[in-house]
Amino acid sequence: MSSSEVPASPVRxxxxxxxxxxxETAVRFxxxxxxxxxxAAFSSGxxxxxxxxxxxxxxxxxxxxxQQRMIDDVEVGRxxxxxxxxxxxxxxTAATTDRLVAAGAEQVAxxxxxxxxxxxxxxxxxxGLHITVFQELRTPDERAALDxxxxxxxxxxxxxxxxxxxx
Numbered sequence: 001m002s003s004s005e006v007p008a009s010p011v012r013x014x015x016x017x018x019x020x021x022x023x024e025t026a027v028r029f030x031x032x033x034x035x036x037x038x039x040a041a042f043s044s045g046x047x048x049x050x051x052x053x054x055x056x057x058x059x060x061x062x063x064x065x066x067q068q069r070m071i072d073d074v075e076v077g078r079x080x081x082x083x084x085x086x087x088x089x090x091x092x093t094a095a096t097t098d099r100l101v102a103a104g105a106e107q108v109a110x111x112x113x114x115x116x117x118x119x120x121x122x123x124x125x126x127x128g129l130h131i132t133v134f135q136e137l138r139t140p141d142e143r144a145a146l147d148x149x150x151x152x153x154x155x156x157x158x159x160x161x162x163x164x165x166x167x
């Protein structure tokens with residue numbers, strides 16, 4: 001395999017499951033206001049209901065406590081993020097924030113241009129989620145060319161383990 005080829009991930013989908021006490025409000029907010037298309041919905045005779053919304057490409061961002069504090073300081077000015085924060089990339093952070101607040105979200109921090117070249121806003125949203133809506137100001141290629149962006153050179157690739165190398 002050449003260095004430019006990326007091996008297929010053994011994980012086919014990331015699905016974030018959120019228990020919502022006010023199911024109808026949460027569905028309206030995320031499906032109808034934020035605009036996540038409904039992929040499937042199921043219900044049973046005992047009142048159990050679930051809807052699966054398509055949120056586009058999924059990534060898992062793992063941050064150490066220092067990174068979480070730094071992001072909170074930049075975006076909000078104080079520590080607010082719980083253990084899990086859900087972030088949605090949008091085309092227009094300001095307009096999306098206005099729509100979400102009008103639909104019942106509580107704005108925690110107004111749209112802010114970050115040092116990593118995005119415009120981020122923080123909200124407390126239905127179903128108890130602390131969310132970020134963000135708009136990228138640069139393409140991935142433009143960002144990769146900047147100092148401090150790109151893959152961590154100290155991290156070994158998973159293929160190193162197959163060769164007996166470090167993980």
